[in-house]
Amino acid sequence: MAARGVDERLERYAELAVRVGANVAEGQLVFVRGVDVTHAPLARALARAAYGAGARYVDVSYFDQHARRAMIESAPDDVLDWSPPWTLERYRAMKDERAAVLATTGDPEPELLQDIDGDRVGRARPKEAIEIQMQAFREGANNWSGLAYPTEGWAQQVFGEPDVERLWEAVAFCTRLDEPDPPAAWDEHMSRLERRAAALNELDLDAVRFRGPGTDLTIGLLDRSRFAAARFETAWGRSYVPNVPTEEVFTTPDARRTEGTVRSTQPLALAGQIIRGLELRFEAGRIVDVQAEAGAELVRGQLESDDNAHYLGELALVDGLSRVGQTGVTFFDTLYDENATCHIAYGFGVPQGVEGEPGGDGYNLSTVHTDFMIGGPGVEVDGLTRDGSAVPLLREDVWQLAE
Amino acid sequence: MTPAERLERYAELAVRIGANVQRGQIVEVVGLVEHAPLARAVAGAAYRAGARYVDVTYGDAHVRRARIEHAPEDTLSTTPHWLLTREREFARARGAWIGITGDPEPELVGDLPGERVGKTRMVDLAEESMKTVNERLINWTGVAFPNEGWARAVFDEPDVERLWDVVAHAVRLDEPDPVAAWAAHVDRLDRRAAALDALQVDALRFRGPGTDLTVGLLEQSVWCGPRSYTAWGLPHVANMPTEEVFTTPDARRTEGVVRSTRPLVLYGTVVRGLEVRFEDGRIAAVDAGSGADVVRGQLATDERAACLGEVALVDGKSRVADAGVTFFDTLFDENVTSHVAYGSAYAEAVDGDPPEQGFNVSSVHTDFMIGGPEVDVDAVTRAGDVVPLLRDDVWQLSA
Numbered sequence: 001m002a003a004r005g006v007d008e009r010l011e012r013y014a015e016l017a018v019r020v021g022a023n024v025a026e027g028q029l030v031f032v033r034g035v036d037v038t039h040a041p042l043a044r045a046l047a048r049a050a051y052g053a054g055a056r057y058v059d060v061s062y063f064d065q066h067a068r069r070a071m072i073e074s075a076p077d078d079v080l081d082w083s084p085p086w087t088l089e090r091y092r093a094m095k096d097e098r099a100a101v102l103a104t105t106g107d108p109e110p111e112l113l114q115d116i117d118g119d120r121v122g123r124a125r126p127k128e129a130i131e132i133q134m135q136a137f138r139e140g141a142n143n144w145s146g147l148a149y150p151t152e153g154w155a156q157q158v159f160g161e162p163d164v165e166r167l168w169e170a171v172a173f174c175t176r177l178d179e180p181d182p183p184a185a186w187d188e189h190m191s192r193l194e195r196r197a198a199a200l201n202e203l204d205l206d207a208v209r210f211r212g213p214g215t216d217l218t219i220g221l222l223d224r225s226r227f228a229a230a231r232f233e234t235a236w237g238r239s240y241v242p243n244v245p246t247e248e249v250f251t252t253p254d255a256r257r258t259e260g261t262v263r264s265t266q267p268l269a270l271a272g273q274i275i276r277g278l279e280l281r282f283e284a285g286r287i288v289d290v291q292a293e294a295g296a297e298l299v300r301g302q303l304e305s306d307d308n309a310h311y312l313g314e315l316a317l318v319d320g321l322s323r324v325g326q327t328g329v330t331f332f333d334t335l336y337d338e339n340a341t342c343h344i345a346y347g348f349g350v351p352q353g354v355e356g357e358p359g360g361d362g363y364n365l366s367t368v369h370t371d372f373m374i375g376g377p378g379v380e381v382d383g384l385t386r387d388g389s390a391v392p393l394l395r396e397d398v399w400q401l402a403e
Numbered sequence: 404m405t406p407a408e409r410l411e412r413y414a415e416l417a418v419r420i421g422a423n424v425q426r427g428q429i430v431e432v433v434g435l436v437e438h439a440p441l442a443r444a445v446a447g448a449a450y451r452a453g454a455r456y457v458d459v460t461y462g463d464a465h466v467r468r469a470r471i472e473h474a475p476e477d478t479l480s481t482t483p484h485w486l487l488t489r490e491r492e493f494a495r496a497r498g499a500w501i502g503i504t505g506d507p508e509p510e511l512v513g514d515l516p517g518e519r520v521g522k523t524r525m526v527d528l529a530e531e532s533m534k535t536v537n538e539r540l541i542n543w544t545g546v547a548f549p550n551e552g553w554a555r556a557v558f559d560e561p562d563v564e565r566l567w568d569v570v571a572h573a574v575r576l577d578e579p580d581p582v583a584a585w586a587a588h589v590d591r592l593d594r595r596a597a598a599l600d601a602l603q604v605d606a607l608r609f610r611g612p613g614t615d616l617t618v619g620l621l622e623q624s625v626w627c628g629p630r631s632y633t634a635w636g637l638p639h640v641a642n643m644p645t646e647e648v649f650t651t652p653d654a655r656r657t658e659g660v661v662r663s664t665r666p667l668v669l670y671g672t673v674v675r676g677l678e679v680r681f682e683d684g685r686i687a688a689v690d691a692g693s694g695a696d697v698v699r700g701q702l703a704t705d706e707r708a709a710c711l712g713e714v715a716l717v718d719g720k721s722r723v724a725d726a727g728v729t730f731f732d733t734l735f736d737e738n739v740t741s742h743v744a745y746g747s748a749y750a751e752a753v754d755g756d757p758p759e760q761g762f763n764v765s766s767v768h769t770d771f772m773i774g775g776p777e778v779d780v781d782a783v784t785r786a787g788d789v790v791p792l793l794r795d796d797v798w799q800l801s802a
Contacts, residue, residue, distance in 0.1 A: 051470070058466065071446075089492075
């Protein structure tokens with residue numbers, strides 16, 4: 001029976017997120033969280049799909065950037081990083097009850113906070129709540145996935161006009177929803193990325209070097225750094241795909257061994273502002289200087305909120321074959337833009353990027369994780385092996401290893 | 404007044420007169436996703452009133468629909484524990500609470516099995532929130548946000564402007580000084596409540612087409628107007644609009660039959676032509692033109708839902724009645740005419756601590772409308788006199 005007013009593409013998209021993305025299990029609790037109020041149609045489709053996959057209960061919690069703006073503008077200073085105690089139980093339940101978690105992106109107003117004090121925007125993070133989520137992440141408690149919802153505001157930001165249909169087409173292409181059998185296409189795609197990660201692990205790299213305009217950066221790796229891609233597994237053995245789309249192979253670097261300068265190659269939408277022309281300088285792993293054409297204050301505020309945020313937690317490689325990159329579009333949405341090109345993240349290390357338990361010397365622990373884009377045709381990427389030789393990985397955005 | 408100014412003024416009214424938000428208070432704003440513009444305006448107004456933090460939480464009737472349709476039968480009435488903790492912690496913080504109504508799709512689940520619809524209620528959460536209200540731990544109010552779907556339900560066309568006019572009139576936003584107008588209105592209803600207290604009413608009798616109902620009161624029953632007080636003495640106005648005086652009946656002493664005079668929106672279905680028969684205080688039979696099974700499903704979730712917890716009187720001078728429409732929203736429809744509620748009683752409408760016997764405790768509180776020009780309302784005093792209260796919707800006492 002066809003339900004009333006159901007958008008068939010939206011239902012298929014939600015199915016993809018629930019079945020391939022989070023891989024919701026029969027009888028599981030499901031949280032759909034951080035959903036912008038304009039994403040309600042997707043949240044509803046996700047709830048239907050999750051119940052359809054056998055969820056016991058689906059908890060949808062909405063997020064309102066306008067309410068957050070009012071908080072940042074008006075609340076007392078000590079409230080900025082405060083977590084309302086009555087919200088914490090939800091995060092604990094998410095972690096302790098091994099829930100499936102779905103989150104949506106696609107900011108309808110990526111510059112809503114552009115005109116307010118960047119330092120306050122950067123500090124406005126509910127720390128205690130974030131710490132519980134970080135712990136869940138490190139423990140591998142949840143099968144989770146993020147996906148975007150095309151909205152008018154987002155389309156306006158991307159194309160300069162509110163062409164939602166054009167944005168939907170780009171999203172469908174990037175997420176392989178345009179394929180006759182999207183799950184099969186995803187399987188094939190993920191296997192290719194996994195072979196690429198395996199080839200990188202074969203090289204036993206000691207460091208990765210990026211060189212291009214404004215960039216000369218060397219990122220040391222840990223002995224136990226491992227390249228990984230696409231498919232994760234929870235501590236209790238459930239596989240899932242955290243990012244829809246995903247085009248990267250990534251690893252967790254040695255937080256103590258980043259040296260040099262880097263210039264971002266794409267704008268970064270961060271917490272309601274857009275950071276343009278970000279330039280960072282690293283010494284002994286630590287960010288010692290932040291410059292940007294716009295938004296530097298926000299980045300500095302975020303770094304100040306947590307000292308370990310000054311160190312890298314992720315390094316990811318993406319080549320020009322990326323479907324996201326092929327669109328030629330800047331999405332102003334990290335889920336997309338980080339899959340268009342190589343990127344690094346300051347803040348916490350990714351557990352899946354190391355062998356064994358997360359933690360220990362050189363593995364960065366922080367409440368922050370901010371990806372920003374540093375790759376592109378003008379940036380050469382080399383792997384440095386333990387015997388000191390350089391292996392070209394990317395030239396002109398073309399992957400250099402055999403596949 | 405531009406639409407933006409109107410929204411601001413409404414939000415200010417909700418914050419200053421309704422919840423009466425205090426400097427340094429935590430504020431919770433709860434609405435549906437469709438209510439975001441008013442929720443945002445309320446958040447801004449609350450910060451201007453000195454709120455420490457405003458938590459805006461949105462519900463989604465479509466997500467609830469998915470639960471009704473697909474969730475395992477034995478989970479339908481359960482409350483996720485984090486929502487229960489949330490309610491308790493918020494009450495402990497002595498927060499202010501502002502709820503937003505105005506259902507964009509009053510019949511969203513009208514096509515689903517009524518019994519499952521009635522069952523899909525977070526019973527523990529409802530009990531906890533009744534407790535919070537009855538222990539008077541928070542200062543709270545309910546307001547409504549005109550939206551397209553709601554306008555369509557009311558007028559058969561999505562004329563949001565027309566609905567705004569009606570709502571603005573009902574909540575006295577159309578007055579030059581709404582704050583002063585509210586003060587005068589509240590005083591008038593307080594005098595009416597005092598006059599009823601002076602009568603020493605033992606029971607109320609409703610008589611009209613399909614209705615012959617006697618509602619016995621408790622010795623401790625007191626009549627209340629719009630002003631409520633928290634346990635620490637902070638006044639607030641719990642409903643905007645409000646036109647009623649109400650009291651807590653003796654849950655054991657309702658007898659007879661009653662026919663509702665207006666449709667009732669219940670959990671995404673519309674209950675029409677509801678007829679209820681009471682025996683020894685309990686609902687013994689439920690009939691309705693539509694939605695009877697939703698009411699029966701709801702009553703089945705809770706032993707004491709079937710007894711009355713509130714009786715309220717509204718006369719024809721109600722501003723909410725001026726528009727002559729059915730709102731499909733209880734906050735409005737219950738202020739058009741007299742009503743009773745099955746389920747939980749309000750502690751503020753009894754003198755002293757609620758008595759063990761006769762004060763109804765339940766996770767349900769469902770108001771339905773039973774008054775109108777054809778329904779005579781009398782008070783039977785403890786002395787045995789019969790005093791007319793309403794004839795042809797006209798208030799019969801001097802106050």
